[in-house]
Amino acid sequence: MNLPRNAASLTPTEALTTRSLRLVGRSIDAWGARGLREFPWRATRDPWAILVAEVLLQQTQAPRIAERYEDLLRDLKTPAATLALGKGGVLLRWSGLGYNSRAVRLFNTATIIVERFGGEVPTSREDLLSLPGIGPYTAAAIEVFAFERDRAVYDTNVARVIARAVLGAPTTAVKGWEIAERMVPPGHGWSYNQSVLDLGATICTSRRPLCEQCPLATRCRWRQAGYRDPDPARRTAGTSRPQGAFKGSARQARGNVVEALRGGDLSMEDLIATVDPSNESRVRQAIEGLVVDGIVVVTSEGVTLA
Numbered sequence: 332m333n334l335p336r337n338a339a340s341l342t343p344t345e346a347l348t349t350r351s352l353r354l355v356g357r358s359i360d361a362w363g364a365r366g367l368r369e370f371p372w373r374a375t376r377d378p379w380a381i382l383v384a385e386v387l388l389q390q391t392q393a394p395r396i397a398e399r400y401e402d403l404l405r406d407l408k409t410p411a412a413t414l415a416l417g418k419g420g421v422l423l424r425w426s427g428l429g430y431n432s433r434a435v436r437l438f439n440t441a442t443i444i445v446e447r448f449g450g451e452v453p454t455s456r457e458d459l460l461s462l463p464g465i466g467p468y469t470a471a472a473i474e475v476f477a478f479e480r481d482r483a484v485y486d487t488n489v490a491r492v493i494a495r496a497v498l499g500a501p502t503t504a505v506k507g508w509e510i511a512e513r514m515v516p517p518g519h520g521w522s523y524n525q526s527v528l529d530l531g532a533t534i535c536t537s538r539r540p541l542c543e544q545c546p547l548a549t550r551c552r553w554r555q556a557g558y559r560d561p562d563p564a565r566r567t568a569g570t571s572r573p574q575g576a577f578k579g580s581a582r583q584a585r586g587n588v589v590e591a592l593r594g595g596d597l598s599m600e601d602l603i604a605t606v607d608p609s610n611e612s613r614v615r616q617a618i619e620g621l622v623v624d625g626i627v628v629v630t631s632e633g634v635t636l637a
């Protein structure tokens with residue numbers, strides 16, 4: 332027989348009531364109402380514009396994306412316009428944004444949206460998840476930020492806030508997301524999610540949280556525990572791990588190859604000479620990887636953007 336357990340024996344997750352989580356969500360939403368960061372993708376509900384923003388934001392800081400977003404969207408205005416540019420055209424316009432495989436995935440996504448969904452971004456989570464490069468976070472972000480549904484987005488910033496303030500303990504992605512869903516104040520899905528993303532990015536930061544300015548300061552479990560070491564965010568799934576050094580990395584070599592080809596097609600020898608003649612094997616490896624990812628093509632004439 333399962334005996335009922337008293338409150339003291341409940342795990343932190345089990346002890347949380349929906350009411351207490353909603354209160355946390357409301358505090359975050361009220362904090363955000365005093366002023367969110369201004370980004371161009373926050374001024375639109377166009378699902379394609381939101382999708383493009385979310386793909387860009389997957390691996391790049393928001394302020395950097397903000398500088399390029401409107402220009403890029405002028406050319407990639409709709410899925411049909413993106414498809415008409417061709418993969419090479421999208422790659423050309425991706426210059427300076429890094430992680431070129433995202434440009435290819437965006438082009439593939441535009442293709443499927445035009446061919447299978449009549450040129451309109453699908454509205455169901457299932458259909459969104461069927462698109463290339465659209466994982467659970469991006470699908471949720473489109474539902475929340477374009478269709479204003481009361482769902483939760485769960486990324487590294489949200490995971491950090493939940494681990495520290497709500498649980499005072501590390502958590503898994505499944506549990507963290509389940510808690511995030513219960514924090515959304517009904518009718519405030521859009522504003523709450525933008526607020527919690529800003530809170531994690533600007534106040535509850537990874538290295539130096541600004542607790543005196545935090546709307547959760549009086550209820551934060553990690554703070555109440557005297558910032559017990561280790562930081563619960565550090566062992567929480569969904570929070571970011573430090574990236575390896577960029578200089579000398581395979582990622583840098585791939586980026587340099589694509590950058591060189593943006594100026595026009597090159598023979599293999601010229602491409603190696605342009606990118607890094609001192610490390611031919613690294614350049615060749617980068618090219619091979621880019622071929623596998625469908626970003627460049629090698630022909631008898633030389634190397635070209637796909």
Ligand code: SF4
Pocket residue numbers: 492495496534535536540541542545546547548549551552553554
């Ligand atoms: S009080 Fe500090 S640690 Fe707790 S959620 Fe706020 S910023 Fe993060």
